Structures are given as structure tokens and as C-alpha cells.
Amino acid sequence: MEQGPNEGRGIKSDETLFDIVEHIQDLDGAGVTELAEGLDIAKSTVHGHLTTLRDRGLVVKRGQQYHLGLKFFEYGQYVRSQLDIFQSGMFAVDRLEAETGEMSWLITHQNGKAIYVYGRGGDNDIDVNTILGTQVHMHFNSGGKAILAHLPDEEVERIVDEHGLPARTENTITDRERLYDELEQIREQGYALNLSEDLEGIQAIGVPLMVNGEIQGALSVAGPAHRMSKERCEGEILDHLRAATDEIDLTLAYR
Amino acid sequence: MEQGPNEGRGIKSDETLFDIVEHIQDLDGAGVTELAEGLDIAKSTVHGHLTTLRDRGLVVKRGQQYHLGLKFFEYGQYVRSQLDIFQSGMFAVDRLEAETGEMSWLITHQNGKAIYVYGRGGDNDIDVNTILGTQVHMHFNSGGKAILAHLPDEEVERIVDEHGLPARTENTITDRERLYDELEQIREQGYALNLSEDLEGIQAIGVPLMVNGEIQGALSVAGPAHRMSKERCEGEILDHLRAATDEIDLTLAYR
DNA sequence: GAGCGTGTTCGGGATTTTCGAACGGGATTC
DNA sequence: GAATCCCGTTCGAAAATCCCGAACACGCTC
Numbered sequence: 325m326e327q328g329p330n331e332g333r334g335i336k337s338d339e340t341l342f343d344i345v346e347h348i349q350d351l352d353g354a355g356v357t358e359l360a361e362g363l364d365i366a367k368s369t370v371h372g373h374l375t376t377l378r379d380r381g382l383v384v385k386r387g388q389q390y391h392l393g394l395k396f397f398e399y400g401q402y403v404r405s406q407l408d409i410f411q412s413g414m415f416a417v418d419r420l421e422a423e424t425g426e427m428s429w430l431i432t433h434q435n436g437k438a439i440y441v442y443g444r445g446g447d448n449d450i451d452v453n454t455i456l457g458t459q460v461h462m463h464f465n466s467g468g469k470a471i472l473a474h475l476p477d478e479e480v481e482r483i484v485d486e487h488g489l490p491a492r493t494e495n496t497i498t499d500r501e502r503l504y505d506e507l508e509q510i511r512e513q514g515y516a517l518n519l520s521e522d523l524e525g526i527q528a529i530g531v532p533l534m535v536n537g538e539i540q541g542a543l544s545v546a547g548p549a550h551r552m553s554k555e556r557c558e559g560e561i562l563d564h565l566r567a568a569t570d571e572i573d574l575t576l577a578y579r
Numbered sequence: 580m581e582q583g584p585n586e587g588r589g590i591k592s593d594e595t596l597f598d599i600v601e602h603i604q605d606l607d608g609a610g611v612t613e614l615a616e617g618l619d620i621a622k623s624t625v626h627g628h629l630t631t632l633r634d635r636g637l638v639v640k641r642g643q644q645y646h647l648g649l650k651f652f653e654y655g656q657y658v659r660s661q662l663d664i665f666q667s668g669m670f671a672v673d674r675l676e677a678e679t680g681e682m683s684w685l686i687t688h689q690n691g692k693a694i695y696v697y698g699r700g701g702d703n704d705i706d707v708n709t710i711l712g713t714q715v716h717m718h719f720n721s722g723g724k725a726i727l728a729h730l731p732d733e734e735v736e737r738i739v740d741e742h743g744l745p746a747r748t749e750n751t752i753t754d755r756e757r758l759y760d761e762l763e764q765i766r767e768q769g770y771a772l773n774l775s776e777d778l779e780g781i782q783a784i785g786v787p788l789m790v791n792g793e794i795q796g797a798l799s800v801a802g803p804a805h806r807m808s809k810e811r812c813e814g815e816i817l818d819h820l821r822a823a824t825d826e827i828d829l830t831l832a833y834r
Numbered sequence: 835g836a837g838c839g840t841g842t843t844c845g846g847g848a849t850t851t852t853c854g855a856a857c858g859g860g861a862t863t864c
Numbered sequence: 865g866a867a868t869c870c871c872g873t874t875c876g877a878a879a880a881t882c883c884c885g886a887a888c889a890c891g892c893t894c
Contacts, residue, residue, distance in 0.1 A: 337882065340883095342635055352661065355841080356841055357840065366885070368842080368885080372883085375590075376589040382597070392654060392661075393689060396654040398714060399651040399654075401652075401712030403651045404649075432649070434639060453656070453665075454660060591851090622873085623853065623874080
């Protein structure tokens with residue numbers, strides 16, 4: 325049979341396996357027929373994969389519906405705990421939230437996307453747990469921009485090539501040159517702002533987390549624009565962020 | 580080729596895929612050769628699977644080492660947030676920790692094992708995050724026993740058949756009959772104790788979480804024996820646990 | 835009780851996984 | 865500084881295996 329565009333070395337059956345996993349996630353649980361039709365593969369094929377997944381605890385069957393299993397949660401917790409910055413970053417987020425009363429985040433990056441690793445809600449009523457673990461574009465996220473600013477130019481370019489610069493609001497940076505200019509400025513001032521570039525009315529500030537001269541992640545504080553003015557961000561909140569990164573540096577140095 | 584003992588319907592290639600994933604986890608990151616030798620399969624086969632996994636963000640390559648990727652964390656957070664009891668259970672754990680000053684947990688079960696879903700450390704210095712997400716036997720865990728007590732007898736038997744009753748300390752229940760007797764008692768009194776049955780010097784109390792008459796999980800409070808006396812567990816702490824479950828019942832009823 | 839909708843099983847054909855050997859690059863060693 | 869080792873990666877070919885479609889079993893509704 326003919327080959328796909330850039331494929332040939334991967335394992336096709338693994339591909340369909342995770343197509344199934346993701347489809348179950350998209351549908352919040354699904355049946356065999358539903359999955360087979362949605363992915364356009366035979367019912368028996370889907371059934372085979374589900375059987376293997378079930379034996380391993382990666383999928384559970386409730387009635388006639390298959391759902392993702394808590395084995396994924398076990399893997400996920402393991403992966404998070406393996407991050408160098410996790411321990412100290414978590415501690416920093418807890419304190420940032422207490423000091424500022426605003427939503428605080430520990431963020432890292434992988435494959436050109438920013439990932440929310442740990443967060444606390446602040447006085448907001450937003451549910452931290454629906455955000456936790458999600459992957460977002462880096463160019464409309466204060467932490468993401470702080471990370472981008474400390475990545476090699478070629479890698480930034482590669483990331484933009486791969487993921488593009490989609491707009492979220494009318495303030496989102498969608499122009500390559502403007503992004504590069506802002507990254508330059510972020511490097512100089514040591515922090516990144518997000519002025520309603522992701523969600524209308526939400527502003528944030530983020531600072532990079534460096535370990536041994538390499539960017540490992542970012543800390544950020546976010547909140548409604550009326551409380552998170554540019555002045556407050558660059559004053560009080562930046563001071564807290566700087567104190568937090570200093571302490572993380574110290575912790576990781578004496579590891 | 581000949582067939583395995585009870586296999587035949589699963590997908591073999593999926594099986595090796597997750598063998599690789601688990602081996603990477605066991606080794607905290609590994610190279611291709613290392614994995615191939617450890618699992619006794621060809622290097623090129625391992626490489627093929629890793630390529631697919633990498634394309635999907637499930638695995639990342641740092642230097643010559645492959646590590647599990649944060650995509651697993653994304654899946655894991657999703658699975659946890661899907662649990663019916665998660666929202667209200669998390670809230671309850673936060674309050675239990677504040678009220679008692681002891682380590683508090685939300686636990687659920689899947690495939691006959693207890694899983695730590697959410698926890699807070701209390702005044703202890705134990706790291707909650709290394710426990711979070713792990714799966715443990717139910718018979719030496721206060722929450723696990725509370726869950727077992729409300730499962731159908733046949734399922735309890737199935738679970739014991741599958742996972743056995745391994746000892747952790749000399750107080751661990753390793754006898755079927757003694758377990759059944761204690762489960763009966765737990766059903767009557769409405770709570771389960773753990774008196775150094777898991778770790779020497781650690782005691783705990785757990786209560787079941789029922790939704791629509793079906794067991795969904797448990798809440799537990801644990802701490803060092805000198806603070807977590809049987810009297811304190813069955814008095815003050817049980818009161819807090821009862822208040823917490825009442826509130827969860829209310830929340831889930833008005834859903 | 836017939837009909838529809840599930841999930842599940844089965845066998846055979848063909849795609850694809852698997853293997854082993856060869857390739858290329860980086861570090862270490864003599 | 866060159867040769868060697870060890871690693872990850874690529875390649876081609878044999879056959880084991882995955883995939884398909886049809887048939888089966890089961891529960892529900894009409």
C-alpha cells in the first residue's frame with residue numbers, strides 16, 4: 325500500500341491505539357461501535373485494542389461504555405514528580421498564591437507547547453483542575469513567552485513553524501517579527517506580560533526558571549485586569565516572583 | 580506460533596508498547612539498547628515504538644535517554660477530573676487537613692486496587708506527591724477497607740483471589756476469614772481503622788463515600804500513632820469525617 | 835416474539851511488525 | 865590523533881500478526 329507523507333518508520337498499530345484513547349477522551353467515554361465508526365476502523369479491531377488496554381488498567385468498562393482508567397493518572401503523577409523544578413516550584417506557587425491572592429502557576433514546556441504543571445486558584449472562583457495538565461500555545465501565555473525568550477532562536481522558529489501563531493483575542497501576537505521583538509524585550513527586563521492576549525480581561529506576568537543556564541519552566545501570576553494592572557504586575561507581584569525564583573535557584577543549586 | 584496461557588484476543592504489539600513504557604518508568608529514563616536488552620526484543624522494534632510515542636508527546640528524548648512525556652500528565656489530569664467524587668472530595672480533604680492537622684486523603688478504587696486521588700500533607704513532613712496516584716492493596720489501607728466493606732461479597736473474593744493478602748507489617752490482615760469478619764464490623768460501625776497495618780507506627784481512619792447506594796471511594800486521615808490514637812480517631816476525627824461525607828452527599832445529590 | 839441495537843468471537847488474507855545486520859556519529863582509549 | 869567501542873538509527877526481507885467482515889450472543893424496545 326502507499327505510504328503517508330512523512331511516515332514509514334512508526335508503528336501503525338500504536339497509532340490507532342492512541343487514536344482510540346484520544347477519541348475516548350474527546351467523547352468522555354464511548355462504546356465499541358461508536359469508536360469504530362468515529363475512527364473508521366473495524367469494530368473487532370477496536371475491541372482488540374480495548375481488551376489489551378483493559379488488561380493493563382488503562383481503560384475501564386462501565387456498563388457498555390469504555391472510559392480511560394486511573395493508570396493514566398499514575399503515569400501522569402510519576403512524570404510530573406520527575407521534573408527537576410517540580411518540588412521547589414510547587415512550594416513557590418503555594419507561597420505566591422498566599423502573598424498575592426491571585427491565581428499562580430508553575431509552567432513547563434515540551435514539544436513546543438506550554439504545560440500547566442501545578443497551580444493554585446487564588447481568590448478567584450476558577451477551577452484550577454480543568455486547566456492543570458493542559459497544553460497551550462506559548463505565544464499567548466506569560467509563562468510561555470518567558471520560556472520562549474530563553475530558547476535558542478532556531479528552536480523558537482521551529483516551534484512557530486510547527487504550531488503557528490493563532491489568535492485568541494485581538495491582543496494576541498500573531499506576527500513573527502513582533503513576537504521576536506517582544507522576546508528580546510522580555511530577555512532584557514527579565515519578565516513577560518500577558519495583557520488580555522489569551523482571554524479577554526485576564527492579565528498575567530511570568531518569569532523564567534533557569535537551571536544551570538538552561539530554561540526549565542516559568543512561574544506566573546494571573547488575574548482579572550482590574551486587579552492585575554500593569555503597575556501592580558511590574559511592582560509588587562514581580563518582587564514576589566523574583567524572590568520565588570531566587571529561592572528555587574538556591575534549592576536546585578544545593579541539590 | 581504457539582499461544583500464551585490466557586492470551587489470544589489482545590494485541591501483542593500494544594502489549595510490547597506498554598512494556599516499553601513501564602520499563603522506561605522503572606528505570607527513570609532509558610536508552611534504546613537498554614530497553615531492548617531488558618525486554619528481550621530487537622533494538623529496531625523498540626526504536627519503532629519509541630518513534631510513534633515521541634510523535635505523540637508520550638515520550639521525550641533528552642540526550643540519548645528516553646523519558647515519559649507530559650502527555651501522560653495531561654491524560655492523567657483528565658481521568659482524575661472525570662471522577663464523580665473528585666470535586667467535592669478534594670474540597671473535603673482540604674478541610675479535613677485544616678481541621679485535624681493530619682494527612683488527609685481522597686481514595687478511590689479500580690481493578691481491585693486502592694488509588695490515592697488527592698491528598699494534603701498536614702503537619703507531617705511526608706511528601707504527598709510521591710504517594711499521589713499510586714495503587715496499593717486495599718486490605719492494609721483504611722480507605723481501601725472501607726471500600727471493600729461496601730463491595731459485593733463475590734467481588735471482594737475475586738479481588739483477594741487476584742491480588743492476594745500480602746503482609747506489610749505484623750498487623751496486616753493476611754487471613755481471609757479475619758478480613759471478612761473485619762469488613763462486617765466496618766459495615767456496622769461505618770468506618771475502618773488502620774492500626775499499623777501498612778507502615779509501622781502509622782495509624783489511620785477511613786470512611787466510605789457512597790453515591791446512589793454504590794461505593795465510589797473513601798476519605799481517610801492518617802498520622803503517627805502517638806497522635807492518631809484509637810480514641811482520637813473514633814472521636815474527634817470521625818466527627819469531621821462524618822461531616823465531610825454528609826456534605827459530599829448533599830453536593831452530589833443536587834448535581 | 836420479532837427486530838434493532840449493542841459487544842463479542844472467529845477465520846483467513848495481506849499488511850506490517852519484527853528481526854538481524856549494516857550504517858553513522860560521538861566519546862573514550864591507547 | 866586514529867582506532868575502537870558503544871550508542872541510536874536505518875534498511876530489507878520473511879512471516880507473524882493485525883485487520884477486516886461476517887456471524888454470534890445478548891438485552892431492550894416496540
